[in-house]
Every structure is written in structure tokens, then in C-alpha cells.
Amino acid sequence: MGYKCSRCKRIVEIDYQYSGIRCPYCGHRILLKERPVIVKRVKAE
Numbered sequence: 001m002g003y004k005c006s007r008c009k010r011i012v013e014i015d016y017q018y019s020g021i022r023c024p025y026c027g028h029r030i031l032l033k034e035r036p037v038i039v040k041r042v043k044a045e
């Protein structure tokens with residue numbers, strides 16, 4: 001599952017064998033869950 005760092009906005013892959021969640025790039029500890037983008041298609045008829 002992907003997370004997004006709230007500071008540097010990088011996508012972080014969390015490995016759960018580590019006890020803490022932390023951005024490996026900047027060390028920030030607040031990561032936002034990155035949801036898969038669901039595109040709704042609306043047919044224009």
C-alpha cells in the first residue's frame with residue numbers, strides 16, 4: 001500500500017516489519033494514505 005508524505009509529497013511504500021511509519025526521504029512522520037484513483041466514466045449521450 002502506498003502512502004504519501006505530507007511534507008515532501010513523495011510516495012512512500014511502507015514496510016510493516018518496521019515498528020514506526022516514517023518518510024525515508026525527509027524523516028517526517030505524518031503520511032497520508034494514498035488511495036487508488038477511481039475514475040468514474042460518464043457517458044455523454
Ligand SMILES: [Zn+2]
Pocket residue numbers: 005006007008009010023024025026027028
Ligand atoms: Zn517526506
